[in-house]
Amino acid sequence: MNAAAPDARMVEDVNPATGHAFFSIAETDLSRMPAMMADARQAQRLWAAKSFKERATHIQRMRRYIVEHAEQLALTVSQSNGKTRTDALATEVLPCALACNWYAKHAASVLKPRMRPAGTLLFINKRTQMQHVPLGVVGIISPWNYPLSIPFGEIVMALMAGNAVLLKVAAATPAVGRAIEDIIAAGDLPPGLFQHVVGSGSKVATAFFDNGINKLFFTGSVNAGKQLMAQAAATLTPVSLELGGNDPMIVLEDADLERAANGAAWAGYQNAGQSCGGVERIYVVAPVYDAFVQLLAAKTRAMRHGAGHDNFDVEMGSITTPGQLRTVQQHVEDALGKGATIAAQSQPTGSATDAGLFYPATLLTDVSDDMITVCDETFGPVIAVARVADEEEAIRRANASNLALTSSVWTRSNKRGRAIGARLESGVTTVNDHLYTHGLSETPWGGWKESGIGRTHGPEGLLEMTQAKAINWDMLPSKRNLWWYPFDETTYKALLNALRFVFPRSAGEWLRSSLALTPFLVKKMFTGWKTD
Structure with a gap:
């Protein structure tokens, strides 16, 4: 999943508790980013066409892998990050299994289309459905303090929402990036849907922006978050930033x-x-x-x-x-x-x-x-x-x-x-x-002030992985709306009557406005605009 050049620089993972390197991986050839993005987009179109139930099947395969390989995953995190194996099991491995299960079971109910009630009688003929469509290709740049649970939770949210994912893990914990590759491989996803990028955070972020990433999720320092947000402004690329805390x-x-x-x-x-x-x-x-x-x-x-x-x-x-x-x-x-x-x-x-x-x-x-x-x-x-x-x-x-x-x-x-x-x-x-x-x-994660913008986890995190889209239509066929051309004094008075019908100052005004408005509405709905 890591597209490295033949002469790529090797990145070592050094156990901070011993000072000894125990793993190495080649940097990704970023000149291949356009091809990687093209592969991701092709895979994403296939993936988005799958039902939530079909996507959940792949995610639950990942959960089974996590459970079966929990001890090895905890050891890898401990060696890479320096935390204890008990800590790694409790705060990294277990939450990943829980995330697979929750998002697999609840993404459909959170992201399913919903009808939006009409807000006024004036638009009683209109109906609106709210949809949440995938973003496309999501970029994730993750930190070294929780090198498994932070990015993996975002990966699962992105996948269940129908997106492709490009992941860049912290330079200090590349072995965990490889472990994530193994978990994803157990899910048997379409080729290109998930790709692991190894390299400098700033260079990878630039490659993401230059190649049209649809949204960037970043967890890290306040200063780095501000720099990424400024960079994203050039292309109006949306970002979700989880930064610092005191x-x-x-x-x-x-x-x-x-x-x-x-x-x-x-x-x-x-x-x-x-x-x-x-x-x-x-x-x-x-x-x-x-x-x-x-x-x-x-x-x-x-x-x-x-x-x-x-x-x-x-x-x-x-x-x-x-x-x-x-x-x-x-x-x-x-x-x-x-x-x-x-x-x-x-x-x-x-x-x-x-x-x-x-x-x-x-x-x-x-x-x-x-x-x-x-x-x-x-x-x-x-x-x-x-x-x-x-x-x-x-x-x-x-x-x-x-x-x-x-x-x-x-x-x-x-x-x-x-x-x-x-x-x-x-x-x-x-x-x-x-x-x-x-x-x-199920609980959203994120902060105020300089702690960042956006949310991950829970329904809010799933929604961050989508674009909100409104689909609006008429219940009954009509030729024209009240406010369409042609204009004349009758149109103006009809609009006044519509305003007084919705916000009457008395019962009598409501009755008069409704009686005056009804024939005009009927005429608009069933009579075309004659231009001869």
């Missing part, structure tokens, strides 16, 4: 502190903190601040970080790229220089060595809003906890960010949690949980 967690005085501390540890340190929807900032009301910090510190110290591809007795793996490790280090150094305190860190275990890109799970207290780790996305295993006077201060500080992807509220009252959640500026708010909704196929 996600807040609010702990109220009536929270179950044990659950809150457990949830914070998982959602803040999972995937070595490299989750755009993970906890980065925690605002705890003063009465329970000390107790909460004590609990979270104990759990942080109890955590073990190390190579998770060959050791199940470890909670957290490595950072994925050297650049991201430097960012995490710089953010913590900045915080410490401005008065923050390291309240607790995890301990190395097993084969956590100098060769790996490891950074301990780190709990920061005494934080202030001028620290980079508070006001920007750290994207590492660092949690900053701040004391607030009450829920109003917590809401205000939680919303004081240019990023708005997810948030959470922790309270024993679901009613109170939902009420506060409605005031938080984020695409997703969870009560007494965090981060997990990315794994719910």
